[in-house]
Amino acid sequence: MEMTGRLASVTRHTLADAVRERFGFSFHVVVLSGQVLLDLFVLTAEVGGIAYALQLATGVSFPIWAAPVGLALWSLLWFGKFVVIENGVALVGLVTVCFVVGAVWQRPPVMELLHGIVPSIPREQSLKYAFLAVSILGATISPYMVSFYSSGAVEEKWDESHLRSNRVVAWLGMSFGSIVSIGVVTMAAMVLAPRGIEIERYEQAAWVLAVPFPAWGFWLFVASLGVGCFGAALELSLDISYIVAQGLGWQWGEDLRPRDDARFALVYTGALALAAVPIACGVEPLELTLLSMALTVVVLPFIVFPLLVIMNDERYLKNHRNGPITNAAVVLITVLGALLAMAAIPLQLAGS
């Protein structure tokens, strides 16, 4: 994220703009198609997550919620401004801090917690845990975040004076997400593992907060699931419109009226309609989420490597190019994640 924010601040280019300009349209259209498909897949999972949160809250089955959820998302995109969507999502997303508070409240053994930082593969169900590790990695570094962030920076007209705030925003944002993820995993380890509960459905995930905090834990889980998925769905819908419009050279911008960038608005309208269909047909959102997150890691190298080439190109970044440590870290995480994903996904699909 920091890299694409830097790219936007220095060059006023979004990632899609820069890739099309640097590598040509023929190459870009391949990457674009892959990313649009992946974004659609993840968007479907997020729509499913919101619908499932509503099912938990009301008892009405999640397929029924697919169309109202799609309509609510569309309305916000159609009538809302970028800053409202961005700040609104960030503000209500703070509800997920409950997982961090809960994890601290549970008083996990510190030494075991620190030991968990070192990557390891458990002897039992190693395939399942590898698949979960890949999914968590995919949820943490999704390609849509990269292109969405650069588009947002251009929408907000960032320039070189924003480089410092870009660094702070990227670090704080990613750290916040990572700390919440650690909170969720810690809560699962403290609440579910001792009872031998393995999560197969979202209902079981609700127990992470419902068991230790009977009075309000269930409702906090429902709010976290709904709000988290709603924010991600808004960003994904916009991202699909951004990358298609930028890739094909259309007028784009969430702050423009839909009549001024009709094709941009048409893309997110179509994407939301497509994403709602599988959920309305009853496709299980949790399985879809895990699979879409794991597929993200497979696709990631095709997004990251063009970005790396651009981030090391003096013509674009001048004296703000990547250093060797950043390059090495990005290559290492991306390649290892993709290798693990390519091994784990087919085996998990074949075995389960």
Added chain:
Amino acid sequence: MRWWVAVGLVGLAGCSSPEEKAGRALHQAQGWAAAAEAITSDRLVAALPAHFVARTLGTAARAAEAHARTIDAVRDLADDERRSSTDAVRQLATTLEASASSVHGGQLDAAHKAALLEAYAGVMARARSLPH
């Protein structure tokens, strides 16, 4: 190097023994039983919406039945082992279904709770005997 070993382990993990397949299904059924026991406890049942408790018990019943079928399909497992494990999980599925109906009908009574605990204990005893 560590990651290559991990990838190798992942590959090997695809080939699990009959005991492991049955053990995994038993442990997952046990997880559902543990969760059902937790949400029907006096502490939680009053705080959770009744539709959630009923739906969860119904989902748990269907999941347990699916796990019973999985165990029953592991033909390489010794007959006694397979039969008693399948029966224990199927008993759990039946109890969960009855509990779901009871919650739908109003409230979960003491007899249903006792039956749930008994079925949970039965699955737990079987799960201890198999790896997962």
